[in-house]
Amino acid sequence: MNPDPPGNEPYGTPYAAAQAVNDWYELFSRGSRDWLRHSEKIREAVRDHLPQIVSGSDIISDDGARTVRVPVRMLEHYRFRLRTDSEPQGVGQGAAKPGDLLGPANAGSKPGGKGAGGTERGSAELLLEFKVNDIIEWMWDELKLPNLQPRVGQSEEADWKREGWDRRGARSRLDRRRSLKESVKRRALESSAPSFIDEDLRFRQLTRRRQPALRAAVFFLLDVSASMTDADRQLAKTFFFWVAAGLRREYRSLDIVFVAHTTDAWEFGESDFFKVAGSGGTVASAGLRKVTEIMQERFDPATCNVYLFYASDGDNAMDDREPARAALESIAKAARYSGYVEITSGLRSTQSETARLFDELGVHGSAVGRCSIKDPNDVIAAVRHFFTLESQSAATGAAPGSEP
Amino acid sequence: MKPDWRSHLPRLEDLAREHGLSWSPVIFEAVPDSFMTEIAVYGLPVRMPHWSFGARYIYQLLQRHMGYSRLFEVVFPGNPGRAYVASSNGLADNVLVAAHVLGHADFSKNNLLFRRSQEQVSEHIIEHAASHARQIERDIEAHGFNAVERVLDAALSLEQYIDIDCGLRREPYPEYEPPPPPVSDDAFRSRFATLDGDDKAAPQSRRIRAPLPPHPEKDLLWFIAMYASDMESWERDIFLAVRAESFYFYPVYATQTMNEGWASYWHARLLREADFIAQDTYLDAIKCHSDVVRPVAAEEQIALAVNPYHLGFTLWEEIIKEGGIDAARQIVREDDDFSFLRNHLTRERAAEMGLFRYQKQANGPVKVLSEDIDELREAILKDKYNFGAPRVSVAEVRSNGTLVLEHHSDIDKRGLDTDCAKKVLEYVAHVWRRPVVLKTIDAASKTVEVSTTPAA
Numbered sequence: 001m002n003p004d005p006p007g008n009e010p011y012g013t014p015y016a017a018a019q020a021v022n023d024w025y026e027l028f029s030r031g032s033r034d035w036l037r038h039s040e041k042i043r044e045a046v047r048d049h050l051p052q053i054v055s056g057s058d059i060i061s062d063d064g065a066r067t068v069r070v071p072v073r074m075l076e077h078y079r080f081r082l083r084t085d086s087e088p089q090g091v092g093q094g095a096a097k098p099g100d101l102l103g104p105a106n107a108g109s110k111p112g113g114k115g116a117g118g119t120e121r122g123s124a125e126l127l128l129e130f131k132v133n134d135i136i137e138w139m140w141d142e143l144k145l146p147n148l149q150p151r152v153g154q155s156e157e158a159d160w161k162r163e164g165w166d167r168r169g170a171r172s173r174l175d176r177r178r179s180l181k182e183s184v185k186r187r188a189l190e191s192s193a194p195s196f197i198d199e200d201l202r203f204r205q206l207t208r209r210r211q212p213a214l215r216a217a218v219f220f221l222l223d224v225s226a227s228m229t230d231a232d233r234q235l236a237k238t239f240f241f242w243v244a245a246g247l248r249r250e251y252r253s254l255d256i257v258f259v260a261h262t263t264d265a266w267e268f269g270e271s272d273f274f275k276v277a278g279s280g281g282t283v284a285s286a287g288l289r290k291v292t293e294i295m296q297e298r299f300d301p302a303t304c305n306v307y308l309f310y311a312s313d314g315d316n317a318m319d320d321r322e323p324a325r326a327a328l329e330s331i332a333k334a335a336r337y338s339g340y341v342e343i344t345s346g347l348r349s350t351q352s353e354t355a356r357l358f359d360e361l362g363v364h365g366s367a368v369g370r371c372s373i374k375d376p377n378d379v380i381a382a383v384r385h386f387f388t389l390e391s392q393s394a395a396t397g398a399a400p401g402s403e404p
Numbered sequence: 405m406k407p408d409w410r411s412h413l414p415r416l417e418d419l420a421r422e423h424g425l426s427w428s429p430v431i432f433e434a435v436p437d438s439f440m441t442e443i444a445v446y447g448l449p450v451r452m453p454h455w456s457f458g459a460r461y462i463y464q465l466l467q468r469h470m471g472y473s474r475l476f477e478v479v480f481p482g483n484p485g486r487a488y489v490a491s492s493n494g495l496a497d498n499v500l501v502a503a504h505v506l507g508h509a510d511f512s513k514n515n516l517l518f519r520r521s522q523e524q525v526s527e528h529i530i531e532h533a534a535s536h537a538r539q540i541e542r543d544i545e546a547h548g549f550n551a552v553e554r555v556l557d558a559a560l561s562l563e564q565y566i567d568i569d570c571g572l573r574r575e576p577y578p579e580y581e582p583p584p585p586p587v588s589d590d591a592f593r594s595r596f597a598t599l600d601g602d603d604k605a606a607p608q609s610r611r612i613r614a615p616l617p618p619h620p621e622k623d624l625l626w627f628i629a630m631y632a633s634d635m636e637s638w639e640r641d642i643f644l645a646v647r648a649e650s651f652y653f654y655p656v657y658a659t660q661t662m663n664e665g666w667a668s669y670w671h672a673r674l675l676r677e678a679d680f681i682a683q684d685t686y687l688d689a690i691k692c693h694s695d696v697v698r699p700v701a702a703e704e705q706i707a708l709a710v711n712p713y714h715l716g717f718t719l720w721e722e723i724i725k726e727g728g729i730d731a732a733r734q735i736v737r738e739d740d741d742f743s744f745l746r747n748h749l750t751r752e753r754a755a756e757m758g759l760f761r762y763q764k765q766a767n768g769p770v771k772v773l774s775e776d777i778d779e780l781r782e783a784i785l786k787d788k789y790n791f792g793a794p795r796v797s798v799a800e801v802r803s804n805g806t807l808v809l810e811h812h813s814d815i816d817k818r819g820l821d822t823d824c825a826k827k828v829l830e831y832v833a834h835v836w837r838r839p840v841v842l843k844t845i846d847a848a849s850k851t852v853e854v855s856t857t858p859a860a
Contacts, residue, residue, distance in 0.1 A: 025439045030446065031465075034458030037553075041455055074463070077456035078827035079561050080794045080811070082818045083847065086766045089773070091783045093699045093714075094706030096760050100772040102706060 042072055042128060047138050072128050136245050146307075146337045146367070146387070161209045169203025178202040216305035217255040218247060219294070221287045223312035224278030225262040232343040235373050236311035237274050239341055242383055243309065244270070257294055261287030263317075267294060284316045284354060288327035301334035309386070311341040314352025325357055332366040339386045340370040409498035415680050416499075420506045424729065425670065427509030428483040428527075432502070434491040440475045441465055443488055447653060448480070450534040452645070453541075454556050476692075477501045481512030481656075483527040496688030499681060503674040507667030514737050515663075517655040524572040525652045533652075536645040543638050555639045558628075558831035559646040564791035565624035566650045574623075576630055581612040620810065621798040622790075625650070633805065634837040643835075650791075657791055658740045665716015666736060668697050669724070672717070699757065708762065708770065710784060718757055719748050742785055749784075751777040759784075794820055796842070805838035811845075819845040825854050833858040 096102065165178060182200040187193045220240045224233060240258075247254055258273035259265055262280040265287040291308060299306055308331055316324060332338050340358045351359070361368045371385040372378070410432070420427075435443075443449050445460045468474065476497055480486045487505045489498060512518040526532055544552045621627045629635070629643035656663070675681065675689055699714040700707045724732045735744065754777055761773040761783050773779075789795070799810040809829075811820050825842050833840045833856050841855040 025436050029438060029442065030451070030453065031438070031442045031458060031461030034453055034455050035462050036458065037453070038455040038458040038462075074459050075455070077454075077459070077557065077561060078824050078831070079564070080796050080828055081821045081824050082794050082816055083821050085818060087763055089761060089763045089783060090708055091710050091780065092706060092708040092760055092762050092772075093710055093758050094704075094760075095758060096706055096762075096772045098760070098772050098774045102708075102762070102770040102772065 038075060039128075041075055042126070043130075045075065046072065046128065046130070072126050074126060132245065133249070136242070136249050160206045162204055163207045163209075164205045165202045166205050167199065167201060167203070169205065173204040173206075175202045175204050215253055215303065216251055216307065217257060217295070217299040218243075218307040218309065219257045219259060219291045220244070220273070221291055221308060221310040222258075222260045222273070222276070223262075223282055223284070223287070223310075224260045224276055225282040225315075226279045227282060227315045228313050228343065230277075232313055233277065235343050235376065235379065236341065238376065238379050239311060239373060239382055240309070241274065242379065243387075246383070246387070255299065257291075257299075259287060259290050259294070261290065265290035282312070282316050283320045283324075284310075284312065284357075285320050285323035285327045288324060288331060292327060292331055295331070295334065306335040308335050308338040309341065310339070310354075311343060312354055313344070314342045314354045316353040316357075318353075321353065321357075324354075325360075328357055328361065329366075332361050332368055336367060337386075338366070338368045340368070341382055342370060342372040344372045344374050409495050409502060412499055412678070412681060413502050416503055416506065416674055416678060419674055419678060420503075420510070420670070423670075423673070424733065425506060425510040427506060427513050428485055430479070430485040430487050430505060430509050432487045432489060432505070434493075435488050437468070437475075437490055437492055438465070440478065440488060440490045441468060443478045444475055448533040448649065449486075449488065449530055450537050451649070452533075452537045452556065452642075454553070454560055456560065477505060479505050479508045479512075480530055481509070481518055481522065482529055483522075485509050485512070486530060494688070496685045497692055499685060500671050500675065500689040500692050503671035503678075504667045506674070507670030508663060510670070511659070511663050511666045511736055512655075514733070515655065515659060515740075516737055517659060517740050521651055521655045525648055529649075529652045533649060536649070539645070540642065543642070547636075547638065552642070554831070554834050555642045556646075558835045559625065559643045561828050561831050562624045562628075563646055563650055564793035565622065565796065566626070566647055566654070567621070567623035568651070568654050570623060570626075572648060572651045574626060577616070577618050578614060581614050583611075616801045617798050622795075623647075624796065624798060624809070627798050628807075628832070628836060631801065632836050635835055639835055654791070655740075658742070658788065659744075660788075661712040661716040661719075661741045662736070662739065662744045663716070664713045665718075665720045668693070668713050668717040669720040710759065715749075715757070715759075715784075719744070719753065722753055723748055741788055745781050745784060749777070749781055751775075754780055796820075799843070807832070807836050807838065807840045809840065809842045811843060813845040813849075819847070819849075819852070820854075822846075822852065822854050826856060829854060829856040 165175060179196070179201045182202060183196050186197075186200060187195070220243075222233070222236055222240065228236070244256055247256065256270070258268045258270055260268060260273065260276045260278065261283070262278045263283045263286060267290065268276055287310070295301065295306055328338070338358070338361075340354060342352060342355055355370055358368050358370045369386065371382045373382050413432075439449075441464050442461060445464055446457050451457070475490060476493055477487055477489045479488075485508075487501075487509075489501050493501060512522075522529075540552060540556070616631065617627060625643050625647040629640040629647070632640075672690075672693055675686060675693070678686075681689075697711070697713045697717045699711055720732065723735065735748070739747070755775075759780060760775070761780055762770050763773055764770050794816050795812040796809050797812065799808045801807055811825075813819050820842070822844070825844065829840045829842055837858055839855060839857045841853055843851060843853055846852045
């Protein structure tokens with residue numbers, strides 16, 4: 001009757017062995033490991049969609065925000081699947097007669113009807129948190145200030161560098177690998193020696209080294225006149241935010257000067273700059289002159305790499321054309337690069353007043369460039385445009401003051 | 405300490421044997437809930453790593469967390485079989501689970517589909533799957549994580565495409581067309597042969613190279629592993645490992661209703677007859693039973709899905725009531741869900757259970773359709789063919805190596821989601837190393853081709 005091994009004997013052992021819940025189950029989770037890989041893949045995917053994240057303009061409004069939250073769909077592992085049926089049929093159970101109309105279809109979430117292969121689409125959304133610094137790191141892998149050159153003068157600085165090992169030092173600089181090596185060496189010679197003694201310990205040492213510094217000052221000039229809508233201003237500020245964050249990461253001794261202008265111009269602190277709003281007409285020369293003024297006062301182009309980035313919608317007062325041209329020319333001559341970001345959220349096809357100024361300078365061989373931002377997705381492209389063109393403008397040999 | 409449920413096991417087993425159940429030994433193991441979730445998501449306690457399992461794992465954890473469903477046990481057929489029970493189960497839960505597991509173990513030992521699959525895949529699927537996983541870990545060390553992951557992307561996305569009828573171990577196709585059948589040797593032929601004539605040059609039978617594949621091939625995993633010309637051997641092995649696991653999964657999938665129903669029938673019956681179980685334990689266990697097999701959630705009147713536990717349980721009760729246990733045992737041996745439902749879900753039984761077909765109307769209410777037992781059965785079964793996946797097979801390999809897949813929209817009545825299909829083709833093209841094309845139909849029933857070429 002029972003072809004199985006007789007009695008309960010064969011079961012005895014496995015049951016006994018299974019009595020204790022195996023502890024290792026708690027230690028290692030395949031699910032979590034593969035979940036981590038899934039998250040990693042999402043991060044990779046998000047990197048590819050950086051523009052959309054970068055345009056999340058609320059990042060810049062909050063000074064303390066060090067992370068960005070991005071809602072993402074779970075990644076789907078694709079399989080062949082039929083097109084969605086607009087009127088799917090199914091089988092149900094309960095008190096219903098043919099012809100009955102049941103309430104609006106809310107998906108029957110009974111545990112019963114689930115496919116073993118997990119064919120239904122999980123529609124959970126995740127909220128991923130990204131460190132602003134990480135995003136900057138992704139963006140900035142290849143971004144550089146154009147035409148940056150070492151400048152002599154007060155441009156050398158001493159810095160602490162790691163160099164060599166010693167038997168004494170701060171605990172935080174203990175080099176465990178080296179200490180272990182010493183211990184192994186010692187124990188190879190003596191028998192029955194203690195595993196670690198003080199003489200084994202090795203500490204990393206620091207020393208001061210002088211390094212040539214790359215001194216640089218970057219001017220952000222923002223047009224906040226009435227013609228710039230809130231959205232325009234937000235785009236410009238987003239651009240400036242990422243440029244500032246990225247430059248800070250790349251260059252330690254970097255000065256960033258924030259200037260806003262309407263018919264007049266003012267210098268701002270960083271946090272105020274990102275909140276600034278204005279009204280009134282547009283006189284670009286006012287802003288440009290302010291930049292020149294600050295430059296002469298604090299940043300001598302001879303010892304300092306100077307950069308200008310100007311964001312505007314391109315409308316400049318007609319009678320300001322000549323003053324603006326003159327002011328811009330003098331800046332372009334001194335600066336290593338001048339960039340113009342045109343915010344064109346409205347429809348415009350013709351060349352704007354300000355764009356023409358920059359283009360003319362470019363034709364005459366100054367290191368200038370421009371780029372336009374139409375919507376938030378363009379921000380990252382604009383950042384890339386300006387900070388990857390080093391070789392390009394070096395090729396034109398247009399950098400002012402660059403000796404062959 | 406509470407009385408341990410294991411103390412009831414020997415007597416439950418005796419009772420089951422008296423009823424004629426027979427099973428291979430089962431090893432019970434209590435594991436934490438998170439591990440139960442993993443088993444459910446991976447389908448096997450140790451399985452190859454892949455990020456899609458991770459996504460499903462988190463999704464399931466969330467579902468569990470929100471109290472949607474709970475797993476009491478998972479059984480793996482084999483010799484010995486293995487049953488994992490949640491360590492959070494109470495005493496009554498586990499008594500029920502033990503009886504339930506005996507039902508499953510009896511089913512998988514006696515059902516022919518299970519027996520055939522275990523003959524082919526082995527009775528030790530858990531160990532095999534673990535060794536696949538270990539091999540894949542070694543592949544990762546040898547070839548890098550990304551390379552292995554891309555092969556798994558392809559293999560697992562085609563997981564459902566096996567041909568159960570051709571079996572696990574298959575010979576490659578014959579290279580040439582079979583020779584024409586010998587001419588029959590009747591009186592006319594033999595006289596004809598004696599006639600004079602310059603028939604010395606009998607028609608030289610030239611061998612004709614067979615097309616590839618000679619017939620539409622359903623087993624995509626096998627076909628790609630065998631005929632992808634530039635695939636590395638470790639990549640083929642991954643495809644074949646995924647394929648072997650699918651062969652193991654097939655009977656589990658294709659007998660779900662019968663199997664769960666049978667196990668539920670036996671846990672209910674064994675518990676009812678087990679006089680050695682304390683009354684309160686019995687009541688708790690039977691309450692748990694009725695939660696499992698109830699057709700409609702407690703607070704609702706109507707469900708838009710069929711609970712396979714309920715359907716199977718009800719049918720087995722009726723079958724055993726009318727035909728006796730021996731008739732039921734024959735059905736256990738010989739049927740799968742398709743024949744089970746077609747033979748035994750009669751109009752009366754369907755009406756008694758209140759089964760109905762419905763159609764969700766676009767942005768509107770759900771309409772209950774006319775009663776028709778044949779259509780009702782087919783509606784229940786329609787998602788069970790081929791693991792519920794659309795039917796796709798290899799149509800041809802073109803002379804430039806392009807793999808042509810064809811979706812049988814005539815059977816599925818609808819085309820494939822082409823965006824999705826494109827992604828699958830991208831996975832496949834990576835291992836096929838040459839262009840891959842898929843034919844399906846669009847919303848207007850016109851043939852469309854989706855194609856992709858492997859990235860350089």
